[in-house]
Every structure is written in structure tokens, then in C-alpha cells.
Amino acid sequence: MALDEYKRKRNFAKTPEPEGVVAPKREKRFFCVQKHLASHLHYDFRLEHNGVLLSWAVPKGPSLDPKTKRLAMMTEDHPVAYGDFEGVIPEGYGAGIVMLWDVGTWTPQTDDVDAALKKGDLKFTLDGYKLKGSWVLVRTGGRFPGARSGGGDRSWLLIKHRDDWAGELDITEFAPKSVKSSGDFEDILAADNPAIWHTNRPAKGGDTGAMFNEIIEKAARLKASRSSGAEKASRASSTKAADTPAASKKKKTAPRRKK
Ligand code: MN
Numbered sequence: 001m002a003l004d005e006y007k008r009k010r011n012f013a014k015t016p017e018p019e020g021v022v023a024p025k026r027e028k029r030f031f032c033v034q035k036h037l038a039s040h041l042h043y044d045f046r047l048e049h050n051g052v053l054l055s056w057a058v059p060k061g062p063s064l065d066p067k068t069k070r071l072a073m074m075t076e077d078h079p080v081a082y083g084d085f086e087g088v089i090p091e092g093y094g095a096g097i098v099m100l101w102d103v104g105t106w107t108p109q110t111d112d113v114d115a116a117l118k119k120g121d122l123k124f125t126l127d128g129y130k131l132k133g134s135w136v137l138v139r140t141g142g143r144f145p146g147a148r149s150g151g152g153d154r155s156w157l158l159i160k161h162r163d164d165w166a167g168e169l170d171i172t173e174f175a176p177k178s179v180k181s182s183g184d185f186e187d188i189l190a191a192d193n194p195a196i197w198h199t200n201r202p203a204k205g206g207d208t209g210a211m212f213n214e215i216i217e218k219a220a221r222l223k224a225s226r227s228s229g230a231e232k233a234s235r236a237s238s239t240k241a242a243d244t245p246a247a248s249k250k251k252k253t254a255p256r257r258k259k
Contacts, residue, residue: 003052005076009093016087017094022051023080031106031126032083033062035176037185037211038096039203043172045072045158047106047124049113052077056156061172062131064160072137072158086180088192095202097188097215100180104128120156129179133165186218190226194219 003020012019030048035041036057043061046053056072063070086100108116109123116122120139126132140155160166177184181191189196194216201216203209 003077003079006078009076011092014092015089017085017089018079018081020079021081023048025051028105029107030080030083031104031128032100033102033128033131034085035061035099035101035185036094036096037099037202037208037215038089038094040208041211043101044075046078046083048080048083051080053080053083054117056137056158058158062135062158062160064131064165064167064169064171066160066162066166069157069159072156074154074156084180086178086188088189088196090193090196091200096212097185099178099183099185099188101177102128102130102179104131109134120153123161130171130175131165133163134161135159136161185215186222189215189219190222194223 003022006020010017026048030053032046032053034044034046036044040059043058045056045058045062048054055075055078057075058070058072060070083103084100086098088097089095104127106127107125109125110116113122120141122137123134124136125134136159138157138159139153140157141153178188181187183191197212197216201209201212203212
């Protein structure tokens, strides 16, 4: 595994994303999901393997319902250091806002992950704050001809297996915020530079463009209220505390459901 594609797509003088190094093997395998508002909203699902993060972009995000199969497009391997990243990518590849939506460890349900990947059928368990239990990634193949390798083999499905952690709860709606900062996209942008996309924003039209407009305006208001005097600042922070459960960062938010 190498990080050549990761490096080729980025200019590290212009992006806050980490530069790529292959990490030493660890006892526990890390996983994360990064909610990424770029040209379209998607969830980047990443599993640590052989010193890098195997990565899939899941447009609709993971579903806890075994009947709901979610398209997962395999993307380039990312450095393990990326797994902690949350912030604003001002321009270039992936320009937009990255939120660390879930983190934890994963365990393959096979002794040979490489063989499972090659076969296109990787079963594993997750132990995150939001995602838990048994899952599978299955390559569908052929649905997107012309993708990398010419065979459309980037197309997979992410499916929850039936267990105590499965259910009909919409986890992306139920737990939409960051496990790192407890904030939403506007909080992440407000901590950076809300004016960054006054011209040339990552998406202009459609639902994504509207989402960007709203987040940029909210972030500007947050930043203004925080920097304009103690009274306003305290009001802004109490508002933030009110819609950010104090426990959300530490507490496991996925409710256990009985079969
Ligand atoms: Mn992404």
C-alpha cells in the first residue's frame, strides 16, 4: 500500500490536511468516519490496515438498518494521521468542511484482510461512539464502468449485519455532530475563516450550494457574536452548550436495541 494517490491529489502548502506517511502496525486497528461537505455531502469511512487508512466515500452515510445497503465508493488510501483530522479545506481537492463524525477501533472477522479485500467481501466489527457491532463491505463491481482500473471495481456496499446494534434509528440524523469538537459544520467553519468562500465556494447550486450558503452565514454570525464583547460572547457560548449535549463526546450515543 502506498499513499502516492493521496499525495498526488493535494498541495500541502495549501491544505491543512496531514502529509502522508505509512504508520507502524498497531495492536488495535483504528477506524473513523469523517462527514465531508464538499461538492456533495458524503461520509468518508476509513479502516486502518497495513499502516494506512483504507477509504470509502459513502454518499448517504452508514445505516444501522440491515435492509438498507449504502453505496460506498472506494477512494485512495489515506495516512493514519488523517484519522484525527477535522477542519476546513480552503481550496483544491476535497475543498469544504471535514467533521470527525465517529472514531473507534475495528476488528476484521477474517485472518486475511488482503484476501477479503481482493475477494470483495470484508466482514468486521466496529467499536465506535456511534457505530458498533458487525458490518460487511461487499464489492458490487461493474456498476460504474470507467472508474479506476477501468473495471468499475471501486463500487462497494456498506451493510449492517443483524445484531444488537442494528435498528431503524437514522444514526446520521440522530447523532449529526462531531465526536471531536461536539460542533456542527458551522462551528468548525466559525473556528476557522467563515469568509473563506465569499468567492468560488466548493458548491454553488442545488442542495449542496444551499447547505453551504446556510453554513457560511451561520458561521459568520457565530464568529461575529463571539468576538463582539463579553455579553454577546457568553450568549453565544450558552447557545452552543444548549444544543450540544455535554456528554455527547464521551457517551456512546447508539442506543442498544433489542431484537
Ligand atoms: Mn471526502
